[in-house]
Amino acid sequence: MSKNGQTQQFDKAAFQAAVEKHLTTTYAATVENATPRNWYMAMGKALAEISTGNLLATEQQLASEKARSVNYLSLEFLIGRLTGNNLISMGLYEDVAAAMEELGQNLTDLLEEERDPALGNGGLGRLAACFMDSLAAQEYPAVGYGLHYEYGLFRQSFVDGRQVEAPDAWRGIEGYPWEVVRPELTQHVSLYGHVEAYVDDAGNNCRRWVPGMTVEGIAWDLPIVGYGNNSVYPLRLWECRSSAPFNLSRFNDGDYVGAQYPALEAGNVTKVLYPNDNHDQGKALRLMQQYFHCACSVADILRRHLAAGNKIEDLAALETIQLNDTHPTIAIPELMRVLIDDFKMSWDQAWEICSHTFAYTNHTLLPEALETWSEALIQQMLPRHMEIIFEINHRFMLQVEKTWPGNNEVKRKLSIIQEGPQRMVRMANLCVVSTYAVNGVAALHSELVKRDLFPEFNELFPGRLTNVTNGVTPRRWIKYCNPGLSALISEKVGDDWPAHLEKIAGLEKFADDEAFQQRYMAVKKENKQRLADWINENMGIELDTNAIFDIQIKRLHEYKRQHLNLLHILSLYHRLLNDPTFDMHPRVFIFGAKAAPGYALAKDIIFAINKVAEKVNNDERLGGKLKVVFIPDYRVSLAEILFPAADVSEQISTAGKEASGTGNMKFAMNGALTIGTMDGANVEMREEVGDDNIFIFGLLVDEVQKLKNEGYDPYRYYHADSLLRAALELLNTDEFTPGHPGQLAAIRQNLLDGGDPYLVLADFADYVKTHEEIDAQYRDQKTWARKAILNTALMSKFSSDRSIRDYANNIWKLEPVKR
Numbered sequence: 001m002s003k004n005g006q007t008q009q010f011d012k013a014a015f016q017a018a019v020e021k022h023l024t025t026t027y028a029a030t031v032e033n034a035t036p037r038n039w040y041m042a043m044g045k046a047l048a049e050i051s052t053g054n055l056l057a058t059e060q061q062l063a064s065e066k067a068r069s070v071n072y073l074s075l076e077f078l079i080g081r082l083t084g085n086n087l088i089s090m091g092l093y094e095d096v097a098a099a100m101e102e103l104g105q106n107l108t109d110l111l112e113e114e115r116d117p118a119l120g121n122g123g124l125g126r127l128a129a130c131f132m133d134s135l136a137a138q139e140y141p142a143v144g145y146g147l148h149y150e151y152g153l154f155r156q157s158f159v160d161g162r163q164v165e166a167p168d169a170w171r172g173i174e175g176y177p178w179e180v181v182r183p184e185l186t187q188h189v190s191l192y193g194h195v196e197a198y199v200d201d202a203g204n205n206c207r208r209w210v211p212g213m214t215v216e217g218i219a220w221d222l223p224i225v226g227y228g229n230n231s232v233y234p235l236r237l238w239e240c241r242s243s244a245p246f247n248l249s250r251f252n253d254g255d256y257v258g259a260q261y262p263a264l265e266a267g268n269v270t271k272v273l274y275p276n277d278n279h280d281q282g283k284a285l286r287l288m289q290q291y292f293h294c295a296c297s298v299a300d301i302l303r304r305h306l307a308a309g310n311k312i313e314d315l316a317a318l319e320t321i322q323l324n325d326t327h328p329t330i331a332i333p334e335l336m337r338v339l340i341d342d343f344k345m346s347w348d349q350a351w352e353i354c355s356h357t358f359a360y361t362n363h364t365l366l367p368e369a370l371e372t373w374s375e376a377l378i379q380q381m382l383p384r385h386m387e388i389i390f391e392i393n394h395r396f397m398l399q400v401e402k403t404w405p406g407n408n409e410v411k412r413k414l415s416i417i418q419e420g421p422q423r424m425v426r427m428a429n430l431c432v433v434s435t436y437a438v439n440g441v442a443a444l445h446s447e448l449v450k451r452d453l454f455p456e457f458n459e460l461f462p463g464r465l466t467n468v469t470n471g472v473t474p475r476r477w478i479k480y481c482n483p484g485l486s487a488l489i490s491e492k493v494g495d496d497w498p499a500h501l502e503k504i505a506g507l508e509k510f511a512d513d514e515a516f517q518q519r520y521m522a523v524k525k526e527n528k529q530r531l532a533d534w535i536n537e538n539m540g541i542e543l544d545t546n547a548i549f550d551i552q553i554k555r556l557h558e559y560k561r562q563h564l565n566l567l568h569i570l571s572l573y574h575r576l577l578n579d580p581t582f583d584m585h586p587r588v589f590i591f592g593a594k595a596a597p598g599y600a601l602a603k604d605i606i607f608a609i610n611k612v613a614e615k616v617n618n619d620e621r622l623g624g625k626l627k628v629v630f631i632p633d634y635r636v637s638l639a640e641i642l643f644p645a646a647d648v649s650e651q652i653s654t655a656g657k658e659a660s661g662t663g664n665m666k667f668a669m670n671g672a673l674t675i676g677t678m679d680g681a682n683v684e685m686r687e688e689v690g691d692d693n694i695f696i697f698g699l700l701v702d703e704v705q706k707l708k709n710e711g712y713d714p715y716r717y718y719h720a721d722s723l724l725r726a727a728l729e730l731l732n733t734d735e736f737t738p739g740h741p742g743q744l745a746a747i748r749q750n751l752l753d754g755g756d757p758y759l760v761l762a763d764f765a766d767y768v769k770t771h772e773e774i775d776a777q778y779r780d781q782k783t784w785a786r787k788a789i790l791n792t793a794l795m796s797k798f799s800s801d802r803s804i805r806d807y808a809n810n811i812w813k814l815e816p817v818k819r
């Protein structure tokens with residue numbers, strides 16, 4: 001590897017010729033009349049030529065070496081823009097910038113032409129993207145399997161403060177330059193129909209699925225480029241098309257439109273990403289997406305395995321399949337079906353392979369996010385799978401009976417089938433029963449999975465339940481998004497830290513160095529200015545970069561408690577206007593969040609923050625001390641500007657509700673100080689940075705539980721705390737919605753009469769007090785700089801490279817294969 005991580009010789013002239021060739025032959029433009037978008041597309045195509053070559057070469061090498069691989073199955077990969085990141089991984093950023101400059105093009109401007117591929121909702125999908133990056137960076141053989149949604153996560157705008165959703169056609173008209181379609185990998189997927197019994201030639205009683213329809217799965221590969229190496233792994237996204245695109249007899253009868261129905265229906269399967277985060281909606285089309293994804297992926301894994309000359313019996317030795325949450329659980333009965341029905345294995349043989357192939361990651365304890373599917377729906381859409389699930393459950397119940405004889409209560413609790421007026425299949429139970437490893441995503445979360453969610457499973461399968469703490473890729477989340485800080489780090493610890501984040505600990509010894517502190521804070525200031533400029537240009541709000549930039553960016557959810565943040569803002573507003581002795585350092589509260597379109601209260605919270613923002617940003621009585629900004633359409637490319645610009649990171653979920661969080665890690669790496677509860681990965685971040693360098697507040701998990709058990713009464717806090725009361729009462733007036741009192745009252749109603757399910761009021765006073773401490777400490781810039789530097793220095797644990805090594809060593813038993 002040469003300087004900049006470059007792994008192969010860059011031929012500038014050849015690259016420029018390739019760009020110009022694509023400009024003319026692919027996009028019908030000339031050097032003279034090409035638009036910036038034409039240039040961006042042509043450049044992307046020229047770069048993709050390099051990565052596709054490496055993708056095929058990596059594929060061939062891994063097949064010929066019979067390398068053990070992980071197959072990461074996820075309904076979501078929130079990859080964000082690829083071009084800038086891939087340039088960094090290829091070590092070509094500077095060379096390509098110079099080459100494009102000679103062609104009269106500015107690379108930074110061209111990178112802005114890329115639409116974010118938003119093929120995920122939030123943390124879960126972004127984690128999958130970081131993991132693919134870390135797999136490739138460390139050359140652990142891997143294939144990512146996902147869906148090629150025509151529309152990604154909806155685009156968000158605000159109309160009079162309310163969220164409005166629009167479709168996200170992320171590929172534009174021209175398609176996405178990095179993707180390559182692989183028609184030779186097409187799969188056929190069956191749906192509906194019935195199961196029939198038959199006797200095979202050997203006289204065995206067998207079952208087979210007679211499908212009602214089939215659709216086609218088309219593979220699109222996106223290159224996951226290894227940082228500083230030549231390995232490129234595929235992120236393989238399946239698009240659903242009709243197997244019978246045209247009904248010829250209808251066409252010949254003159255029914256030209258009706259003739260296309262099969263194509264239109266099949267196209268619906270991968271039309272759009274479901275926009276729910278941490279919430280199971282239970283729609284039939286979603287089950288179809290899940291099965292389509294799993295059937296294509298399982299078939300492709302088997303194809304690769306057999307094409308490399310391996311025996312089917314060796315599947316578990318050479319392939320492991322990681323299920324990212326329960327969304328791809330149907331892959332388990334699908335593999336059973338294929339092994340039994342197609343490969344004619346016995347149940348025991350097939351089970352031996354399956355139960356040693358799959359591993360499952362749990363990402364949530366929230367009951368509303370734990371997936372169940374109605375038995376009737378599975379029976380109708382996937383009749384053979386329902387039979388197999390029943391059989392898995394039957395055998396499992398025998399095992400439960402052995403351990404807890406005659407205990408029907410424990411059987412009811414553990415059964416894959418949940419009894420009730422409508423019988424439901426519990427996907428998490430199916431996962432725990434059928435996989436060789438189940439992991440939570442942060443130490444606290446994994447403990448709660450064992451203690452509260454699956455205690456009996458933990459007893460029944462000792463050692464199966466484990467932890468792998470999440471991480472984030474330092475390539476995108478420091479090197480690419482924060483060039484100023486990256487240069488400073490490289491100067492102090494050398495430039496190989498993006499691949500070896502442990503090295504970043506070398507910054508610790510500069511935490512007290514005043515000159516370094518000043519340079520570090522100067523970088524922070526530049527990053528704040530970059531964000532302030534973006535906000536000014538796009539939203540017309542002017543910000544003072546001397547203010548504290550206090551940022552909460554994540555999906556809008558009650559458990560994440562954006563409304564606690566809002567109540568704090570209202571309390572500051574109240575104090576600034578009513579308490580002449582109150583003093584505060586100027587503060588800018590910045591939000592970014594999408595609400596699921598059907599989540600009314602989440603949308604009300606967005607509306608309320610926007611209305612408060614409108615008022616305070618224009619209220620001269622506040623003397624510029626308080627600003628509120630809600631950035632529309634929060635997405636990966638905006639996150640790349642937001643994380644580096646934060647002074648304060650809001651990680652304020654109710655303890656026990658946020659499985660891990662990953663934004664918390666990105667903020668801290670970029671030198672923001674966390675205000676957070678003892679929840680998710682905050683707990684481990686505190687262990688790393690030490691209590692002095694993080695602001696922890698609020699109830700602990702067990703205190704939350706205790707308070708609830710005792711009968712939580714939000715009015716107790718309301719009556720006891722006049723500041724809280726003042727903040728809540730503001731929501732009942734027309735202070736922020738002139739002439740329309742009560743427009744914000746739903747939030748107050750939920751917190752008081754609705755019982756305040758996430759204990760916002762119980763944590764309010766401590767939250768306010770902790771913010772006062774932040775205010776005081778920020779005024780001492782030297783101390784603040786020291787803490788910020790230590791946050792950067794002490795975050796190496798949260799590199800996704802470490803997470804992937806944990807998976808590889810402790811779960812997958814996977815070795816790197818160097819190219």
Ligand code: RUG
Pocket residue numbers: 122123124127277278279325363364369441470658659660661662680
């Ligand atoms: O809510 C969790 C986050 O705490 C976590 O960091 C992330 C990645 O592990 O996954 C999020 N999540 C959980 N998203 N969806 C779910 C449940 O389907």
